[in-house]
Amino acid sequence: MKFTGTDRYVATDDLRMAVDAAVTLKRPLLIKGEPGTGKTMLAEEVAAALGLPLIAWHIKSTTKAQQGLYEYDAVSRLRDSQLGSDKVHDIGNYIRKGKLWEAFEAGGRCVLLIDEVDKADIEFPNDLLLELDRMEFHVYETGETVRATERPIVIITSNNEKELPDAFLRRCFFHFIKFPDRETMEDIVRVHFPDLKKNLVNEALEVFFDLREIPGLKKKPSTSELIDWLKLLLSDDLPDDILKNRDPTKAVPPLYGALLKNEQDVHLLEKLAFMARRESR
Numbered sequence: 657m658k659f660t661g662t663d664r665y666v667a668t669d670d671l672r673m674a675v676d677a678a679v680t681l682k683r684p685l686l687i688k689g690e691p692g693t694g695k696t697m698l699a700e701e702v703a704a705a706l707g708l709p710l711i712a713w714h715i716k717s718t719t720k721a722q723q724g725l726y727e728y729d730a731v732s733r734l735r736d737s738q739l740g741s742d743k744v745h746d747i748g749n750y751i752r753k754g755k756l757w758e759a760f761e762a763g764g765r766c767v768l769l770i771d772e773v774d775k776a777d778i779e780f781p782n783d784l785l786l787e788l789d790r791m792e793f794h795v796y797e798t799g800e801t802v803r804a805t806e807r808p809i810v811i812i813t814s815n816n817e818k819e820l821p822d823a824f825l826r827r828c829f830f831h832f833i834k835f836p837d838r839e840t841m842e843d844i845v846r847v848h849f850p851d852l853k854k855n856l857v858n859e860a861l862e863v864f865f866d867l868r869e870i871p872g873l874k875k876k877p878s879t880s881e882l883i884d885w886l887k888l889l890l891s892d893d894l895p896d897d898i899l900k901n902r903d904p905t906k907a908v909p910p911l912y913g914a915l916l917k918n919e920q921d922v923h924l925l926e927k928l929a930f931m932a933r934r935e936s937r
Contacts, residue, residue: 665694665701666836666843674831675702681829684770684788684810686820689833692878695813698833699769702809709762711808712769713755719776721783724754725793725802747797756787760804768808774817781824789827836879838865848883849890860886863909872924877915885914 659675661667667675675698678685687695703710713724729750737744759768773781787793791804812828814820836844838861845857860882868876877885888911908925909915916922 659702659705662701662705664704664847665697666840666847667698667701668834668840671698671831671833674829678811678829679809682807684812684828686812686814686825686828686830687833688814688816688830690835690876690878691815692880693833693835694879695815695833696769696771699767699771699811699813702811703767706767706809708764708809709766710769711755711759711762711766712771714771715773715775715780717775717777719780721776721780722754724756724770724784725787726754726757726795727752728797751795751797756784756793757802759808760791760802762808763805765806766808768810770810770812772815773812774814774820778818778821782821785823785827841865841879841882844879845882845886849886852886852890856889860889864915867909867915870924870928874920875917881915881917885909885911888914 659667659672659679661672675685687698689695699712700710702708728747729752733744733747733750743749755768755770759766788810791807792801794801841861841864842857845852845861849857864877864882864885867873908922908929912922912925916925
């Protein structure tokens, strides 16, 4: 199986090679990169391109590794025993399968996404080392061992919010998604807006990359935010030349709320605009 990208996802050569390398080595693919660069979408598109089912496990700060395997609902069993239910005689009725269990018994190869692994506790990645290595785990309550019928393609994403353990990193194939250059970004825009006029694409990208290069921004706009911004520009039926003919002394772009996500960055642009107006006098 070779990943070549899809009609909806522009994958660079090095990203395609990373996916193929992880599949060949039978190791999890650890993907890092700025938020909004398509890390989660990569797993969706790999599954679509290879014709495989996708099982997604979205990690939260409260997520524990055990939840990916299974959870034993002792409280429900106690309540049922007090009510005299016959269900209590089969402990399997109180075992809730996790996402790894689903992937292991999928009945064929699938894509398992472990999304934003760095949100969880620092021990979370290490707690999954054995299961991801051996592709099996033991269910103590029932005494059974769950084994993968076929090794899933495991894609793990991280936003670099915290350092991941060395033991975990050693077992992964790592790839960092670089922020797209202008040419790649134009290809991405064309995928989402194939009928968009070239002059509007050029002006939008000019504003977007100029904005990203402003020193001191707390959060630079990402690819997904550019797509949202273009959707707004189109939905509001703005004239094609609104970006080209905009006042250069106004540093804040139209509909900036899709690109800027905090008041500090808005204030920074307003300050730059004020300074530009003073210099132009």
